[in-house]
Amino acid sequence: MEKSTTTGGCLCGDVKYEIDGSISPIWLCHCSKCRRRTGSAFHASAVCSPDLFRWVSGEDSIQEYEDTPGYKVRFCPRCGSPVPSYLEQFGLVFLHVGALDGDPGRQIDHHIFVGSKAPWFAITDGHPQYHEHKPRQG
Numbered sequence: 001m002e003k004s005t006t007t008g009g010c011l012c013g014d015v016k017y018e019i020d021g022s023i024s025p026i027w028l029c030h031c032s033k034c035r036r037r038t039g040s041a042f043h044a045s046a047v048c049s050p051d052l053f054r055w056v057s058g059e060d061s062i063q064e065y066e067d068t069p070g071y072k073v074r075f076c077p078r079c080g081s082p083v084p085s086y087l088e089q090f091g092l093v094f095l096h097v098g099a100l101d102g103d104p105g106r107q108i109d110h111h112i113f114v115g116s117k118a119p120w121f122a123i124t125d126g127h128p129q130y131h132e133h134k135p136r137q138g
């Protein structure tokens, strides 16, 4: 498989990172927390293996907010942009797809927490929609 590098970073440019390889398919989360922290209708999420992920700059400046026990929201203290975080329980790096540069080589796969989506936003694509989390397979 061809190896591609995806880069990403925050709005002010202090925090930068790279992913050497592919990220997971993208899902859109419509939950009220994602809407609040992005100020938008949904959050575009994906994950990657920690082996592929590398901080380029700004890692030391990152601040975090513990939203619910064990779940930290991390952000750049200068511009407030969300930055990747390590999900200990899954052993994966959580990515904010809107903060990646260029084409990460993946498309939207599904929607989650559609049960709490914004009343002013209509989902018009044909991707699967889940009321809350996507049910686990197997």
Ligand SMILES: [Zn+2]
Pocket: 010, 011, 012, 013, 014, 015, 076, 077, 078, 079, 080, 081
């Ligand atoms: Zn920043």
Ligand SMILES: [Zn+2]
Pocket: 029, 030, 031, 032, 033, 034, 035, 043, 113
């Ligand atoms: Zn969410």
